[in-house]
Amino acid sequence: MSQSTPPNCEPNSTSTPEQPGVLVVRKHHFLVRWSHWLNLPILLGLILSGISIYWASPIYQHRQDPNTGNADVAADIGIWICAHVPGQHHYSSPPDWIYNHMSLGPGMLALALRLHWSCAYLFMLNGIVYVAGLVMGGAWRSLLPRRTDLLDALRMFRYYLGFPLAKLARRQWLHPRFNTKYNALQRAAYFSVSVAGFVSVATGWSIHKPMQLHWLAELFGGYNAARVWHFWLMWVYFLFVVPHVILVFADGWDTLRSMIVGWSTRAARSEVIAK
Amino acid sequence: MNNDEKERHTFDGMEPVVKSVSVKKPQSFFGERPLTAIEMAPRVLRYQSRRDFLVFGAGALAALAGAGFVLPQQTLSRMGMPRNMDSPGKERFLNKALRIDDDVAEALYSGTRRVPTYTKSQITSLKNNYNGATPDPSYITGWNLTLSGLASGLSISLDIRNLLTRFSVHEQITRLVCVEGWSGIAWWAGLKFDDLLRAYPPMSQAKWARVESSVNLDASGNPDPYFMSLDLATARHRQTLLATHVNGQPLTLDHGAPLRLLVPVKLGLKNVKAITSITYVAEEPRDYWAERGYSRYDGI
Numbered sequence: 001m002s003q004s005t006p007p008n009c010e011p012n013s014t015s016t017p018e019q020p021g022v023l024v025v026r027k028h029h030f031l032v033r034w035s036h037w038l039n040l041p042i043l044l045g046l047i048l049s050g051i052s053i054y055w056a057s058p059i060y061q062h063r064q065d066p067n068t069g070n071a072d073v074a075a076d077i078g079i080w081i082c083a084h085v086p087g088q089h090h091y092s093s094p095p096d097w098i099y100n101h102m103s104l105g106p107g108m109l110a111l112a113l114r115l116h117w118s119c120a121y122l123f124m125l126n127g128i129v130y131v132a133g134l135v136m137g138g139a140w141r142s143l144l145p146r147r148t149d150l151l152d153a154l155r156m157f158r159y160y161l162g163f164p165l166a167k168l169a170r171r172q173w174l175h176p177r178f179n180t181k182y183n184a185l186q187r188a189a190y191f192s193v194s195v196a197g198f199v200s201v202a203t204g205w206s207i208h209k210p211m212q213l214h215w216l217a218e219l220f221g222g223y224n225a226a227r228v229w230h231f232w233l234m235w236v237y238f239l240f241v242v243p244h245v246i247l248v249f250a251d252g253w254d255t256l257r258s259m260i261v262g263w264s265t266r267a268a269r270s271e272v273i274a275k
Numbered sequence: 276m277n278n279d280e281k282e283r284h285t286f287d288g289m290e291p292v293v294k295s296v297s298v299k300k301p302q303s304f305f306g307e308r309p310l311t312a313i314e315m316a317p318r319v320l321r322y323q324s325r326r327d328f329l330v331f332g333a334g335a336l337a338a339l340a341g342a343g344f345v346l347p348q349q350t351l352s353r354m355g356m357p358r359n360m361d362s363p364g365k366e367r368f369l370n371k372a373l374r375i376d377d378d379v380a381e382a383l384y385s386g387t388r389r390v391p392t393y394t395k396s397q398i399t400s401l402k403n404n405y406n407g408a409t410p411d412p413s414y415i416t417g418w419n420l421t422l423s424g425l426a427s428g429l430s431i432s433l434d435i436r437n438l439l440t441r442f443s444v445h446e447q448i449t450r451l452v453c454v455e456g457w458s459g460i461a462w463w464a465g466l467k468f469d470d471l472l473r474a475y476p477p478m479s480q481a482k483w484a485r486v487e488s489s490v491n492l493d494a495s496g497n498p499d500p501y502f503m504s505l506d507l508a509t510a511r512h513r514q515t516l517l518a519t520h521v522n523g524q525p526l527t528l529d530h531g532a533p534l535r536l537l538v539p540v541k542l543g544l545k546n547v548k549a550i551t552s553i554t555y556v557a558e559e560p561r562d563y564w565a566e567r568g569y570s571r572y573d574g575i
Contacts, residue, residue, distance in 0.1 A: 022317050261328070
């Protein structure tokens with residue numbers, strides 16, 4: 001690890017009355033932290049360019065609309081928004097609305113492909129960095145699913161659902177107790193989003209090289225099915241990121257900070273109390 | 276409810292163990308290890324935090340700058356960036372990324388690996404994706420295929436009768452994959468490109484074929500010759516055909532009558548319709564779509 005403890009603050013070397021030591025736990029290896037944050041621009045680039053690529057040949061199409069000339073279900077959403085959302089009535093090209101707002105833009109397939117490949121290679125490299133960080137820091141063990149996870153995850157789910165109501169009713173609402181780094185729901189989320197990353201890469205390759213890697217496409221049910229997989233895997237990231245960000249802010253500064261600095265004072269505080 | 280219990284609302288870490296305390300029971304390899312708590316001087320923690328925040332902040336700024344550098348101008352303008360950020364460096368960077376991907380595609384290619392074939396019941400419709408207007412059928416009468424860059428040093432002109440009588444016909448039901456993402460399965464028949472290469476060998480230093488259709492039109496119907504580079508290793512693949520028939524019928528105008536390239540190991544844009552000439556060259560020739568920002572190898 002890059003930041004080993006400086007010699008003057010080895011455990012037991014402090015506890016002088018004027019400057020008491022702070023108990024901290026090392027939560028995230030620095031490679032894990034870097035790859036965590038790098039995912040943000042890389043995934044954003046992949047999704048934005050990916051939707052621009054989707055524009056060229058949408059998976060979900062219907063019979064061409066005689067009025068708009070449109071056959072793309074995604075473009076329909078934009079047309080609906082332009083017709084019903086105030087302030088969008090005079091949008092110049094309603095079928096392009098969704099691509100102008102959710103992607104790099106329509107009609108730029110060559111550029112979107114180049115960006116998608118660039119980001120995809122970075123994403124794979126970043127995945128290797130992440131796994132290396134997990135192995136070097138030993139944190140991979142905290143992410144492995146357990147036999148008790150299903151029940152524990154349901155308990156956590158119940159806790160999160162009831163938490164806002166309990167707050168409103170000013171009732172006490174106890175966090176389920178866990179003896180592990182992550183609770184079962186966190187573990188399920190972090191584990192499955194990593195798996196989703198891996199499957200996104202695998203489906204991506206099967207679409208990118210459907211002839212040389214046709215066995216991979218067949219694994220996902222053929223070329224067309226692999227495109228559908230690849231498309232819906234994108235939504236896994238949204239499904240993950242929204243509660244992830246909400247919960248990090250709800251959980252507090254220490255959790256957010258630990259993904260930057262690597263350490264947390266949470267365990268230390270509890271240790272002091274436990275004394 | 277004691278203090279201890281209350282505190283656990285916010286505690287998501289595991290039971291802390293001070294470093295000096297050894298773990299009692301032996302752990303299994305997959306078993307989670309407790310996080311070790313260590314005591315740090317506040318001064319050192321402050322210093323390390325400041326350093327990490329500065330470094331990660333610099334990383335965030337670099338990512339923003341990088342995004343501004345690679346994003347298309349259209350996207351940036353829409354996001355309210357008035358200044359033109361397009362630079363030759365951006366093109367170079369993105370082309371470099373494309374070259375890497377092309378090299379990967381070339382490394383994945385195997386001359387002996389066959390692409391999947393399908394049954395007649397799996398045949399799908401195949402759309403006419405001429406990027407411009409579909410040519411007027413008048414070119415078909417009097418159509419010739421011109422071969423040049425041959426070992427003999429001559430230029431050879433073949434009509435469709437020569438091709439159909441001199442070469443044996445091969446059939447295959449394969450998938451054609453478009454760069455746009457859609458694909459179609461069709462039953463193709465024609466001569467093997469490899470057979471043509473054997474009958475009319477290219478000059479010894481030739482590594483590439485320039486396959487051209489001079490009858491191609493742009494969207495407004497003006498002549499727009501379509502030219503494409505094909506490496507000879509791919510031309511020699513046994514499923515690379517010069518197709519004359521599709522789904523049991525002679526090629527229609529939409530599908531490039533009377534002769535089109537069918538190279539299933541490449542994207543559809545390499546499958547030139549209505550070929551009028553094939554030229555063998557030593558250096559990689561120009562490519563219509565590579566000049567428009569797509570990759571040049573296009574192996575799939």
